Each structure stands twice: as structure tokens, then as C-alpha cells.
Amino acid sequence: MTSLPSLRAEKTPSRSAKDLVFRIFMFAGIGIALGSLATLLANVIIEGAPRLNLDLVTSMPSARPRRAGIQSAIFGSLWVVLTTAAISLPTGIGAAIYLEEFARRDRWYNRLIELNVQNLAAVPSVVFGILGLAFIKRGPLGLGSTVITASLVLSMLVLPTVVIVSREAIRAVPDSFRQGSLALGATKWETVRHQVLPNAFPGILTGTILSVSRALGESAPLLMLGALTFITFNPTGLDSQYTVLPIQIFSYISSAKQEFRPLAAASIVVLLAVLLALNAVAIFLRNKYQKRW
Amino acid sequence: MARHLMSPRRVAVVAVAVLALASCGGGSSTSSDLTGNILIDGSSTVAPLMTLLAEDFQEDNSGVRVTVGTSGTGGGFEKFCAGETDIANASREIKESEIETCKANGIEFLEVIIANDALSVVVNNDNTWAKCLTVDQLKKMWGPDAEGKVSNWNQVDASFPDQSLNLFGAGTDSGTFDYFTKEINGEEGSSRTDYNPSEDDNVTVKGVEGDKGALGYFGFSYLEENITKVKALEVDGGKGCVAPSLENVQNGTYTPLSRPLYAYVSLKGAQREEVKAFFEFVGENLDSLTEEALFIPLNDDQKAIENKNLEAIAGA
Incomplete structure (x- = not known):
């Protein structure tokens, strides 16, 4: 292509100055964000360093700081988060497919669903905890203080986000794919199954794993449900009692014994590591399945 | 390649060795064959002491699972009176309104004084x-x-x-x-x-x-x-x-501003062998563990009350 120098506006000094100011603002923004994150991380790692060893993850919680660990909390967190994923991903992605591909916008109930999904995404997590306490832990379902109760409540919490990010990914698949498939005689479902989903998969996966990993850091709704703070065995099933990392960390931090502080800091590092590992899986899967068109 | 390293036989040998080690290291020699769950919830103030008791008790009784929650004194009584827990930790005495709730749900209970705190x-x-x-x-x-x-x-x-x-x-x-x-x-x-x-x-x-x-x-x-x-x-x-x-x-x-700390145990709970054993353990180890948990041990008058409380549980 030939360039069109006559159409390019001249860079006047005042516009260059605005450009510079804008850049400074951008760098300051990212600098503040990264700077505070780095300070927090450094703080936690330095304080937790003495306790960052294998004993931390192999020992059970204890009232004696020297032998205390977080094994049951790690397993509890993994049980709860993986069960949450198993519940929320199929339902959330299914809902997203329906809303994007099948639902007719002109029906009032579809608009109602859409409105609700968006509103639910902004509801504070503790509200879900209260709901879970009344209807899942006690009340109609009466499942008690178990892994499945926690997972159901956290599923409700992440479901709206899962639906929203999945819809975004599905919407990003070019319409020409659908039209081509339909033109060749495929049914609606065949089009979704063979064209839309495979192409939307990387985006769905990234978004959903990021939203489910949010469940890993949640403590407010689980405190409502009465997660335990001292438990010396790992969950063995969905009906097991449990504790999770954020709650164990809070319990250690608020202890009168100051020796618990490094332990809490080290536990925070472990929690961050588990979170990073989950996100790394998301990035790996996205890169593996990503297609360009 | 790596598979034959962990042949079934080897796994069995390792498992036996681990079991043998575990049974040797399993705390003091009085390991019992009691089983069951003891569910404790309530005051976060009392929790450090209860956790110490629970931890040491489990070492002697590896078949009993003791869990401690920290819902606060009020939250603990709410669960206790709903029949969800066996023991409620409390940094104050049970209130009239809470007794009513317990009664309404058919929960009878016994009170045990366990330590002192000074605000x-x-x-x-x-x-x-x-x-x-x-x-x-x-x-x-x-x-x-x-x-x-x-x-x-x-x-x-x-x-x-x-x-x-x-x-x-x-x-x-x-x-x-x-x-x-x-x-x-x-x-x-x-x-x-x-x-x-x-x-x-x-x-x-x-x-x-x-x-x-x-x-x-x-x-x-x-x-x-x-x-x-x-x-x-x-x-x-x-x-x-x-x-x-x-x-x-x-x-x-x-x-x-000095206050006694309590544990409330449900009568149904106190009738179970593992709970009886737990309170027997409390009676024997309370003094040393109270100081380790940074609380103030009971005085002689309180100890007399505690002994009566514990006798009531033993006879429940």
C-alpha cells in the first residue's frame, strides 16, 4: 500500500505534550498497582520464609505453632474448589450456550434470565453465604457443614461470572462459521457442537478457570456456613467436614501467640502458589487450543 | 520404566512399614480403640485451649476425630441448641434466651467451668x-x-x-x-x-x-x-x-473484668463413650494445658465446681 502523507495530521507540540501526559498517567497507574503488589508479596515472603518448608504442607493444624501445618486446609481447599468447578462449569457453560445460541431475545423470560445473571454477578459473597446457611446447610437440603455445602454455595457465587465469560467467548466466534455450517445442512446442535464450541473453547476455559479460582480465595461465605478452624484430617468425600486455606490463615493470624504469624505468612504464600498454579493451567490450555482466524 | 519401582508388593511393604511407624509414633502408650466424632464450636477466645485439649486427646485416641470451630460464643450456642454440635465453647454463661432455644429443640446440657480469663x-x-x-x-x-x-x-x-x-x-x-x-x-x-x-x-x-x-x-x-x-x-x-x-x-x-470460661456439653453427647473419655482427659490435663494456652487456671473453689461438673458427665 502506498502511504498517504498528505492525510496525516502534523504533530503539533501541544498534542505531543498531551501524549506524554497520557503516558505518564498510564505508567503511574501500572506502577502503583505493581508496586503495592510487590510490596505485599515481599512482605509476606520475608515474614513467612522461616516456615516455608515441606513440614508446612505435610503437618496438620495444631495449637502449637512449632508443629502446626496446613495440610488439611490445602486438601479442603482443593476438594471444595474442584467440586465447585465440577458443578459450576457444566451448568454455567450450558447456560451460556443456551443464552447465546438458542434463546430468543424477544421472549420475556430470556430477558429476565439475562438481567438476573448480570445482577447476581455483583451480589456480595456473604449474601450467598447467608442463603447457603438457610437453604443448603440447614433447611430444605440440610446438608450440614460439609464439602458439598461449601461447593454449592461457591458455585452459586461463581456461576454468573462463568456464564458471562463463556458468553463472551461464544460471541467471539465469527458468525460466518455458523452460517457456513448451517448452509451445509448441519442442525443447530451440530453447528454448536462442531463449530462454535471448539472455537470458543480456549476463551471459555480461560475465563471460567479464572472465575473458579476466585472461589479459592473466598472466606466470607464459608465463615457464614461455619467452616472449622481446627481439623486434623483431610476430607474423604463430599460429605466430609472441611476447612479451607483462607480460614486457616485467618485463624493463625488472629491467634494470641505471635509465633503463628510467620506460619500465617507462609500459608499465604502457599495459597498464592496454588492460585498461580490454577491460572497457569488456564493459560497452558488456552495456548494449546488457541486457533487464529 | 518407573512402574516396576512401585509394584504392588512394594507398595504393600511400604504401607506396612508406614503403619508400623505410625503405630509406634502414635503418642503415649494408652492408645485406645475408641472411635467417633466430637464436634466443638463456639468462642474464639476459648478455642486455643480447646484445640490444645483436642489435639492431645486425639494423639491418645487416634480413632476419635475432634474438630473445633470458632463461630463466636453466640454462634456456637446457636449451633449447639440446634443439635449440630456436641460441645459449645463460651466466654460467658449461657443466656436465658439460649436456654429457651435449647429447650425448644429438646437439647439438655451440662456446664463445665474450664479456665479464667482477665479482660x-x-x-x-x-x-x-x-x-x-x-x-x-x-x-x-x-x-x-x-x-x-x-x-x-x-x-x-x-x-x-x-x-x-x-x-x-x-x-x-x-x-x-x-x-x-x-x-x-x-x-x-x-x-x-x-x-x-x-x-x-x-x-x-x-x-x-x-x-x-x-x-x-x-x-x-x-x-x-x-x-x-x-x-x-x-x-x-x-x-x-x-x-x-x-x-x-x-x-x-x-x-x-475477670471472667470464667465455659464448655457446655449436650446430655446426648455426654452419654457417648468418646465424649466421656474426652472430659476425663480434660480433668487430667487441664492445669498444664491452661497455662500453655495462656489462660489463668481455676482456683481451688472453681476446681471443686469443675470436679462436680466432670462427675456429672461421667455419670451421664
């Missing part, structure tokens, strides 16, 4: 003027009437300097808040609301440590762990100034 009133290390406060002075600071009005030390006592007064205290869900407001302000739950509340007493320690005009209160264990960071005040409950200490709590002179 300690603390100020900044640079606070040179305050050494002892009367209950009336504390009420002047904390009472609901003080809200928005009392914000300077010289309003509390004319001899105190012109220094802004910043208050740190327990969150409204805790038994500590209930107890402090009842003893100081005369009515449970009545307190000014414009102070810095926290469920984590370490936050109160930090707040008082960093502010010359600060005053806060928390359990004795937090004072013992932070004795260099903050200064404890003596409290005058009408019979002179008394400092919070093990002796003054045991001899009953640190009033009104």
Missing part, C-alpha cells in the same frame, strides 16, 4: 498519665452516652492531659464485647459505636501500639504475648486498683 485494659507505652482507671471512668469512655462527645483524655478525668482519646475494642459478635459492656456499661451490648472494633485482637494491639492516646481491651493471652508493646492498666472496681495478673484473678480481686 485487660491497655494503653500506649508513651501514656504516662494513666495508671489506674475506675469502672466509672471506663464507663465514661465506653458508655453509649459518650458517643460523639468523649474524645479527649481530659474529659475522662481533669488530671489527664489534653490528648485525643482513640478507642479500640472487640467486635459486636464476640463474647468479649458482651462481657465488657455488661460489666462496664451495666447492660450487655450497650456501647458507643464510634470506636475501632475488630474480631482480631492483634489489630487492637497494633492500634494501641501506634497511637499515644489509644485505649483498648482484650483477653489476657494477648496481653501476655504483647507485654512489651502495650501497657496494661490497673482497674478499680470499688476496692482499690488491681492489675490483671494470674494471682489477682485466682484470688478474686481483679473485678469486675
